[in-house]
Amino acid sequence: MEGNVIFLLVSVVLLVLGIIFVVAEIESEEVDFFGPGALISLIIGVIFWFVSNPIQVLQSLELFVFLTIVILSLVIVLSGFSLILTVKMIKTRSKPPLEDAFIGGIGKSMDLIKKTKEGYIMYKGELWKARSDKTIAADKKVRIVKKDGLILQVEPEDPEKLFCNNCGAELNEETSVCTECGTNI
């Protein structure tokens, strides 16, 4: 069987393309077809390398062995790398970011939360540290508006209702003094 120079060139082009895809994958954060692209290019590149009968083309067994070792090592390392990136990409795509899963969720305040005092809320059976611009009394329903690391920013579930700035008690619209703590509104 004679060597096929064209197949050998196709192999080299695909391997180079694979390397470019891997570099592009590392550089870019938004475009995510580079990982799978690199995998496909590298694998087809190796197939073309062997199909081209490179010993005949190169006319040297030593050169063939040397290049085959170089190509296989390169492809194994880069494929492994792009495989990891591809799996990572699929995982992040199928799961919504953790932060988004909290926003809009309704929890329950465990103690008084004020602008000047962080408190705790219970959300889906877990205790979370929370802060709020409005005063919220203990045992009230709260809506999560933001997640800042491990601290949740919350607001009263019903933003139309009025609450005492001091103790967080629900106020009725006509009163000027909090019925719970006597603070002037």
Ligand SMILES: [Zn+2]
């Ligand atoms: Zn009060």
